[in-house]
Amino acid sequence: MLYGGDYNPEQWPEETWAEDAALMKEAGVNMITLGVFSWARLQPGPDTWDFAWLDRLLDLLHGHGIAVDLATATASPPAWLVRAHPEVLPVRSDGVRLEFGSRQHYCPSSPVYREAAVTLARRIAERYRDHPALALWHIHNEYGDHVTECFCAESAADFRRWLRARYTDLDALNFAWGTAFWSQRYGSWDEIEPPRDAPGPVNPTQTLDWRRFCSDALLACYQAEKDVLDEVSPGVPVTTNFMSMFKALDYWEWASREDFVSDDAYPDPADPEAHITAAMNYDLMRSLKGGRPWLLMEQAPSAVSWRPVNVPKRPGLHRLWSLQTVARGADGVMYFQWRASRAGAEKFHSALLPHGGTRSRGWAETVRFGAELAKLGPVAGSRTEAEVAIVLSWDSWWALEQEDHPSTRLDLRAIIASWYRELWRRNIAVDFVPPEADFTRYRLVLAPNLYMLRSETAERLTRFVAGGGHLACGFFSGIVDEHDHIHLGGYPAPLRDALGVVVDEFWPVPDDRTVPVESAVAGAAEGTVAGAATLWSEWLDVTTAEPVASYAGGPLGGRPAITRNVHGDGLGWYFGCHLPSALGAVLDAAGVRPAHETPAGVEATRRGEFLFLLNHTDAVSRVSGLSGIDLLSGATVRDELELGPLGAAVLTPNPAPER
């Protein structure tokens, strides 16, 4: 288990370094990320390099048995580069060029930036490839944070190159973008620009292609550095730190270019359900490379500094939330940052070594958790098996959240989180999968929303159901193809066989209103699918499906709201309204099993043979039906486990029967 964090020694006099290294040892730190924001220090001028200080640091850390995750330092170009080449600075959609003085101030398509970044990465790689402390390469930092897109002339030219590669001929682009509408036809590639601020709604397919391009433009920056590291320093794993379920970058594609996935996670201690959203993000990180362990690259030991109100983690919460990352597939817990900064924008961001030094509560927790994490070594490498998958498509996400839709209140992350919550509170393991995935590995596939659905994906989903799979599809799914053109013939046309429904018209629910939904079947399921739907409803007709729930009033009163369709050997459920609590009926029908049954607020999840139990409540909780040894306390558990407030246990089966 890796334990450590970002270390920014250039912010401190060199006398501090030896104390830092000694304290790292005391805390059980075994991995340090170096150089994330060191560009200006490493390259003070265009032809000036200074590596001597970094040499001494790597030697110092190695001398203390601490491995180094070495960054390529390319996230924050130095002032000299920006002043010599002002065109490196990014431009907003309204034409304003952003200034130097923060970070991430670069145009992803700038050849000057890309060349300077690759040169820096190469110099660092060549100098340290054989250093014994080097364990990992850390490219850049949080791609897409602050700046996800640039509207400058250079980016416009890069966009046109990307479009030519995608469409080859202009007629294909004109068709895909639907330029017959509003007289938008292009007669030459040179007439095409990024979707800058315009008098009214901008062409939705142009905007969609722009999002695809922006993810790819940043990915090209990453790939250029990755190629250098693979060439100069083969065999050393390479990652870049993700930002959980982040809209701007298609992490399926990004993760395929990484050697392992790493994530920066900052759940808000002020949010009473933060641990549920966090679990969802960690499951995504675990899923991005097909279930392989990932690394928590950054978290805050306590408060962050960038929310309007930055609430610290109450005693025990840092430990509990850290263990949650391991429970959901992390093979290491790392932080931003080692020593709290004295100056700069993040000086109030908590750190492993707070401003108050070793007398602080934070330091005591740093040391205590380091010792505890070391006990979880046997967990490293183990994997989670899931019977349920949630389909996540960045293409569909970008297309869904465009303007001029029946409702602009549809937030994919929130919709997925509302479905995920139903799985989380039942301790049912779930993988995230892209639309291209092999669905047949799962008993149940959930598509909370797939607004954009390629016909090929719809065909595979339909075959999955016919072959005995269970599919539950949320409202406003299967609406458009990959060009954002409507699938004609009644929504959701490509899924009609699997779902057995036709949507005649969308009836989005205004803010602060609800639509009553009641069970449409007598008997056991009654009551479980009733409630008040928010956000969305539909005028829905069934063809082969049977209504499971119907609207209990209003213009849609009596019409089906949730349906179930037998197709071949499987079941296709359709949610025409937003009522995630009704998912219980879907889970019951699929027969998916929990990791363990627990009281409310206690999370149970499995990694290999290990069962993690995490009490997210402030009360004592008892979980029964368990036996084994708790790796954290060393105690033997027989039948019942008592968890204190924010308590945790990691059970491994008792290796030897008692005599």
Ligand SMILES: [Zn+2]
């Ligand atoms: Zn640009």
